[in-house]
Amino acid sequence: MPITKDHQYYDLVVIGGGPAGLTAALYGGRARLKTLVIEKGLIGGLATYTNEIANFPGFPEGITGIELARKFEKQARNFGADFKNTPVKSVDLKGPDKIIETFRVTYHAKAVVIATGGKPRLLGVPSEDKFLYDKGISFCATCDAASCKDKVVMVIGSGDAAVEEGLFLTKFASKVIMSVIHEEGHMDANAAAQADAMREPKLEFRWNTVVDHFEGADRLETVVLKDTRNGELIGVPVDRCFYFIGYLPATELFQGQVELTERGYIPTNTRMQTNLDGVFAAGDVRQTCLRQVATAVGDGAIAGFEAERYIAEMEVFEKELMQRELPGMIYVYSPIDERSRDFLPVVREIERKYAGRVKLSLLDTYKSECLAARLGSVEAPSVVFTQDGKVVGKTRHLEPARIGAALDALVDHREPALAE
Amino acid sequence: MTEKMLDCLGEACPVPLIRTQKALGELAVGDVLVVAIDHSCAMKNIPEWANKEGHNFEIEEVSEGQWEIVIEKSH
Structure with a gap:
C-alpha cells in the first residue's frame, strides 16, 4: 500500500471524460490552462453506450459513440490536456485550492469542472x-x-x-x-x-x-x-x-459541498457556475431540459471558458488587487457612468501624489463584474483600500481630502477612518 | 505483495470480466492484478465492477485501443 501520496498541481481538473468533460478540457487546454481529465472507465461516457449517434451535427452519415469520443479525446489531447483513468475517491472543493483524491495521487486544481454524467437507473425489485x-x-x-x-x-x-x-x-x-x-x-x-x-x-x-x-x-x-x-x-x-429506463446523476461525491437538486442534479446558472467559486458543472449531471451529446458539448465549452476566466480573474485579484507590497487603493468604476468618469482624473492625481507609497488599481465593473463581486458589495464609483492583501475599508464618498487622509493613515499603518 | 498479469487481449465481453473476477479471487488482499484488454466493452464493465466491489484501480492506455487495468485487491 502506498504510504505517502503523490501531489500534482493543475489549473483545471475535469471530473468525467464524456462529451461535456472532453469539450471543457479542449477549451481549457486551448486557453493554455494545465488541464487534466479524470475518468474512471472508458473515455466517452454514456455516448459510448450508443451504437449510432444520428443527431450530432457534422456527421450526416451517423457515427458510433466510441468513434466520436475518440475524436473528442484526440482534439483535447492536441490542445495539451492530460488524462488519468481512475475513479475519484473524494473531493474538497470549497476553498480556492480544490482537492481531488484518487487511489494514488492527490490532485490540486484552481478550478474544477464536474462532468460526471449519470449512471443507469435501477428498478429496485427483488433479486x-x-x-x-x-x-x-x-x-x-x-x-x-x-x-x-x-x-x-x-x-x-x-x-x-x-x-x-x-x-x-x-x-x-x-x-x-x-x-x-x-x-x-x-x-x-x-x-x-x-x-x-x-x-x-x-x-x-x-x-x-x-x-x-x-x-x-x-x-x-x-x-x-x-x-x-x-x-x-x-x-x-x-x-x-x-x-433502458433512464439515468440518475452521478453526484454522490459532491454531496454536502456542491448544491444539488432534490433529484441529485447540479443546478447552475447559464455560465455553468455552481454554488461554489471556481466549480462548474456541465453535461448530463447538470439540471437542464435536454441531455444530448450536442448539449453536453455546449455546456462543456462554456464551463471550460468560464474556468479560464475565473482563474485569470483570481490571479489578477490576488497578484494585483490584493498585493501585499504597498497599501492599496482600488478605484471601482464604470465607464458608462458619468460620475465614475468625472472622478477618474482626480484618481490619477492622487496616484501621482502617492507614487511609490500606495499602489493604485482600476477596476472596471462593466468588464470585470466577477472581480468586482469578489470585493464584496461595492458599487461604482467607489474606492476600496487594502493593507497586507486585505480589504481594510471602502467608501462611496469621493472627496479627495478624505481619501488622502485615509491613504496617509494606511501609509503610517494606522486604521483609516471612513464613512461608507 | 505479488503482481499477476492476466492477458485478455482479443477476448470479448463478458469473458475478460469473468476471468478478472476469478483471477482476483485467487489473490491475497494487497496483491495486484494487471489485466490487459483490447475490447472497449471491458473498459466499461471491469471498472464498473471493481468500483462496485471497492477495489482500487488505475488504467493505462498502453496503445490506442489497448489498456492495462491495474487492480489492487482490497478485501
Missing part, C-alpha cells in the same frame, strides 16, 4: 442486485449484443433508447421481448422509432407489464413480469435483460 452486469442484467446493447446471438432477450422501457436499442438487438437475438408499462400501442419513443418497432417481426411486446422480480441460479434465467391490470405474474425465460 435485481444478484444479476447485475455480467450476471444477466445489462445497460448497454452495443456492449453485450454480440453475446446475445440467437438468444432470447428482454428490453425494459419504451423510450427512444429502449426502442432504438431493442431494434439493434434484433440483429443478433432470435427474439426481443419489450416490456412496456403502457396500454397496447403506446410507447414513449419518437413516432419514427415506434413505426420501425411495430414492423419488426423479431420484436414482441408485453403491454401493461412491469418487472416484479428476477429468478435464476447463478445467472438470470427468468424475468417475472406483473400485469398492471390484474396483478397476474408472468414468468418469461430469457438469456439477458436490458434496462
Whole structure:
C-alpha cells in the first residue's frame, strides 16, 4: 500500500471524460490552462453506450459513440490536456485550492469542472442486485449484443433508447421481448422509432407489464413480469435483460459541498457556475431540459471558458488587487457612468501624489463584474483600500481630502477612518 | 505483495470480466492484478465492477485501443 501520496498541481481538473468533460478540457487546454481529465472507465461516457449517434451535427452519415469520443479525446489531447483513468475517491472543493483524491495521487486544481454524467437507473425489485452486469442484467446493447446471438432477450422501457436499442438487438437475438408499462400501442419513443418497432417481426411486446422480480441460479434465467391490470405474474425465460429506463446523476461525491437538486442534479446558472467559486458543472449531471451529446458539448465549452476566466480573474485579484507590497487603493468604476468618469482624473492625481507609497488599481465593473463581486458589495464609483492583501475599508464618498487622509493613515499603518 | 498479469487481449465481453473476477479471487488482499484488454466493452464493465466491489484501480492506455487495468485487491 502506498504510504505517502503523490501531489500534482493543475489549473483545471475535469471530473468525467464524456462529451461535456472532453469539450471543457479542449477549451481549457486551448486557453493554455494545465488541464487534466479524470475518468474512471472508458473515455466517452454514456455516448459510448450508443451504437449510432444520428443527431450530432457534422456527421450526416451517423457515427458510433466510441468513434466520436475518440475524436473528442484526440482534439483535447492536441490542445495539451492530460488524462488519468481512475475513479475519484473524494473531493474538497470549497476553498480556492480544490482537492481531488484518487487511489494514488492527490490532485490540486484552481478550478474544477464536474462532468460526471449519470449512471443507469435501477428498478429496485427483488433479486435485481444478484444479476447485475455480467450476471444477466445489462445497460448497454452495443456492449453485450454480440453475446446475445440467437438468444432470447428482454428490453425494459419504451423510450427512444429502449426502442432504438431493442431494434439493434434484433440483429443478433432470435427474439426481443419489450416490456412496456403502457396500454397496447403506446410507447414513449419518437413516432419514427415506434413505426420501425411495430414492423419488426423479431420484436414482441408485453403491454401493461412491469418487472416484479428476477429468478435464476447463478445467472438470470427468468424475468417475472406483473400485469398492471390484474396483478397476474408472468414468468418469461430469457438469456439477458436490458434496462433502458433512464439515468440518475452521478453526484454522490459532491454531496454536502456542491448544491444539488432534490433529484441529485447540479443546478447552475447559464455560465455553468455552481454554488461554489471556481466549480462548474456541465453535461448530463447538470439540471437542464435536454441531455444530448450536442448539449453536453455546449455546456462543456462554456464551463471550460468560464474556468479560464475565473482563474485569470483570481490571479489578477490576488497578484494585483490584493498585493501585499504597498497599501492599496482600488478605484471601482464604470465607464458608462458619468460620475465614475468625472472622478477618474482626480484618481490619477492622487496616484501621482502617492507614487511609490500606495499602489493604485482600476477596476472596471462593466468588464470585470466577477472581480468586482469578489470585493464584496461595492458599487461604482467607489474606492476600496487594502493593507497586507486585505480589504481594510471602502467608501462611496469621493472627496479627495478624505481619501488622502485615509491613504496617509494606511501609509503610517494606522486604521483609516471612513464613512461608507 | 505479488503482481499477476492476466492477458485478455482479443477476448470479448463478458469473458475478460469473468476471468478478472476469478483471477482476483485467487489473490491475497494487497496483491495486484494487471489485466490487459483490447475490447472497449471491458473498459466499461471491469471498472464498473471493481468500483462496485471497492477495489482500487488505475488504467493505462498502453496503445490506442489497448489498456492495462491495474487492480489492487482490497478485501
